[in-house]
Amino acid sequence: MELKRIGFIGTGIMGEAMAAHLMEAGYEVSVYNRTKAKADRLVEKGAKWCEDPQKCAEDQDVVISIVGYPRDVEEVYLGSQGILKGAKKGAYLIDMTTSSPALAERIFKEAEKLGFHSMDAPVTGGDTGAKAGTLTILAGGRKEDFDAVLPVFQAMGKNIRYMGPAGAGQKTKLCNQIAIAGALSGACEALTYARACGLEVDQVLEAISSGAAGSFQLSNVAAKGAGGDWAPGFMLKHFIKDMKLSRESSNSCGLSLDVLRQVLKEAESLEQQGQGDLGTQTLLNYYWDWSK
Amino acid sequence: MELKRIGFIGTGIMGEAMAAHLMEAGYEVSVYNRTKAKADRLVEKGAKWCEDPQKCAEDQDVVISIVGYPRDVEEVYLGSQGILKGAKKGAYLIDMTTSSPALAERIFKEAEKLGFHSMDAPVTGGDTGAKAGTLTILAGGRKEDFDAVLPVFQAMGKNIRYMGPAGAGQKTKLCNQIAIAGALSGACEALTYARACGLEVDQVLEAISSGAAGSFQLSNVAAKGAGGDWAPGFMLKHFIKDMKLSRESSNSCGLSLDVLRQVLKEAESLEQQGQGDLGTQTLLNYYWDWSK
Numbered sequence: 001m002e003l004k005r006i007g008f009i010g011t012g013i014m015g016e017a018m019a020a021h022l023m024e025a026g027y028e029v030s031v032y033n034r035t036k037a038k039a040d041r042l043v044e045k046g047a048k049w050c051e052d053p054q055k056c057a058e059d060q061d062v063v064i065s066i067v068g069y070p071r072d073v074e075e076v077y078l079g080s081q082g083i084l085k086g087a088k089k090g091a092y093l094i095d096m097t098t099s100s101p102a103l104a105e106r107i108f109k110e111a112e113k114l115g116f117h118s119m120d121a122p123v124t125g126g127d128t129g130a131k132a133g134t135l136t137i138l139a140g141g142r143k144e145d146f147d148a149v150l151p152v153f154q155a156m157g158k159n160i161r162y163m164g165p166a167g168a169g170q171k172t173k174l175c176n177q178i179a180i181a182g183a184l185s186g187a188c189e190a191l192t193y194a195r196a197c198g199l200e201v202d203q204v205l206e207a208i209s210s211g212a213a214g215s216f217q218l219s220n221v222a223a224k225g226a227g228g229d230w231a232p233g234f235m236l237k238h239f240i241k242d243m244k245l246s247r248e249s250s251n252s253c254g255l256s257l258d259v260l261r262q263v264l265k266e267a268e269s270l271e272q273q274g275q276g277d278l279g280t281q282t283l284l285n286y287y288w289d290w291s292k
Numbered sequence: 293m294e295l296k297r298i299g300f301i302g303t304g305i306m307g308e309a310m311a312a313h314l315m316e317a318g319y320e321v322s323v324y325n326r327t328k329a330k331a332d333r334l335v336e337k338g339a340k341w342c343e344d345p346q347k348c349a350e351d352q353d354v355v356i357s358i359v360g361y362p363r364d365v366e367e368v369y370l371g372s373q374g375i376l377k378g379a380k381k382g383a384y385l386i387d388m389t390t391s392s393p394a395l396a397e398r399i400f401k402e403a404e405k406l407g408f409h410s411m412d413a414p415v416t417g418g419d420t421g422a423k424a425g426t427l428t429i430l431a432g433g434r435k436e437d438f439d440a441v442l443p444v445f446q447a448m449g450k451n452i453r454y455m456g457p458a459g460a461g462q463k464t465k466l467c468n469q470i471a472i473a474g475a476l477s478g479a480c481e482a483l484t485y486a487r488a489c490g491l492e493v494d495q496v497l498e499a500i501s502s503g504a505a506g507s508f509q510l511s512n513v514a515a516k517g518a519g520g521d522w523a524p525g526f527m528l529k530h531f532i533k534d535m536k537l538s539r540e541s542s543n544s545c546g547l548s549l550d551v552l553r554q555v556l557k558e559a560e561s562l563e564q565q566g567q568g569d570l571g572t573q574t575l576l577n578y579y580w581d582w583s584k
Contacts, residue, residue, distance in 0.1 A: 124503050136503055161499040171489050175496050179482035179505035185551040186474015190467040196545040197463050204467050207453040211416050213471035215507030253488040259477040262550055
């Protein structure tokens with residue numbers, strides 16, 4: 001079966017860029033977003049506007065969602081005007097939100113009962129990756145469903161990975177966020193110590209970035225903050241959401257990840273000070289007032 | 293003044309390789325080590341054996357030390373048969389041990405009073421870097437002294453950095469170790485979660501290593517442990533020493549680095565279980581019994 005028609009739910013910064021790539025690749029795209037104005041540019045380009053997720057799912061070969069929080073995923077899938085109400089038998093339903101593995105498993109089971117193919121496929125690479133069409137896509141679900149929708153993924157990303165059964169995409173994304181929490185905090189602590197003890201931060205970065213201390217977070221995130229740039233590549237409030245999901249999911253596997261918990265605690269205290277919309281590099285400010 | 297004669301104190305795995313490179317570069321090298329047998333190979337190659345640090349420092353243009361702990365540095369420099377007793381006026385004294393910034397400053401002052409040039413110049417790159425002559429050397433002290441001994445450093449390393457006044461080399465090395473603590477713990481928590489929740493660890497590494505979660509510690513250290521290899525690139529007990537120095541020095545700058553403290557606590561609990569001689573990747577075992 002050739003997949004031609006796609007319903008796309010959630011046209012925020014990420015979703016808008018992803019849906020645009022699908023249209024460029026020749027798919028017929030219908031869109032829904034809670035705030036209609038954010039879908040205007042896609043509609044101008046020829047996407048069909050739909051009034052709710054249910055209508056956006058009707059008669060589509062594939063339905064893609066990328067929304068905010070797990071509660072939004074739940075509403076969009078299982079709500080009274082949700083995807084599962086509208087989708088046609090045999091449709092591929094793909095949630096690309098970073099969300100709960102347990103919810104992905106639940107949706108998979110519900111969808112399967114109704115004769116749909118369900119996948120979780122969160123992404124990494126941020127808005128830059130979404131715009132460039134170079135996202136990493138981490139997919140969970142049935143392997144044959146992954147193979148069937150691979151051309152759809154290829155229109156939006158470059159590094160496309162099948163990770164295992166339903167929930168495995170979400171779990172892999174959370175691995176990514178857990179590793180980031182540690183690397184980011186280590187980088188922020190190191191640069192804060194450098195500054196507090198009188199070293200030149202730029203020289204320290206040059207000296208240590210390419211060795212055993214090296215990380216993307218040190219060179220590209222903490223370094224940005226140390227240079228006085230607090231603009232978000234990735235907003236602190238979204239990172240908090242992901243760390244909470246990571247804590248919840250790791251707890252449910254019987255783990256207590258103490259560094260993750262510590263970094264989450266620090267991030268929440270900064271959010272309470274009104275820094276949630278800054279980039280994650282604001283973690284630097286937990287230890288030291290970098291505006292000094 | 294051409295520097296020709298070097299006294300080298302501490303011929304462990306690192307020191308032996310570094311002294312050998314100095315001999316290959318044409319320097320006349322005298323050696324001292326607490327355990328004499330560890331200097332045998334260098335003596336066979338033509339190094340002159342000395343009975344104590346004082347004698348090893350006598351009549352040398354440069355004296356280099358790379359020993360174990362700050363207390364060893366103190367003994368070797370300030371002890372009754374120490375370097376400061378033996379060195380000739382105008383000699384360059386370089387401590388390459390990873391040690392306390394405060395001690396480096398103290399030695400600098402003492403050495404200066406006596407008419408010596410003192411530097412702290414700890415290294416990164418491990419025994420592999422020492423053997424290959426590709427160490428990173430992080431130097432603190434007077435800039436003119438750094439310029440004078442640069443050819444000596446170039447015989448042992450590749451990435452050679454002047455970081456600032458006395459203690460700045462040690463402080464930069466501690467920045468490196470603080471960043472490692474965070475990155476390593478994040479990587480270990482991520483891979484432990486991956487394994488505990490049923491993902492294929494190798495596939496997760498492939499999927500996330502090249503993006504925002506990427507780090508040397510994830511790809512080269514934690515990954516090694518997850519593959520069942522616990523052999524030390526860097527021994528846990530030495531990392532504990534460095535983290536304690538980092539904690540002490542950051543506290544003295546008025547900082548409390550909570551992720552560093554957490555990782556140190558975890559590492560110490562593993563050391564108490566007899567894992568101090570394993571590689572730092574054994575941090576994986578803090579959360580999960582990887583032998584299962």
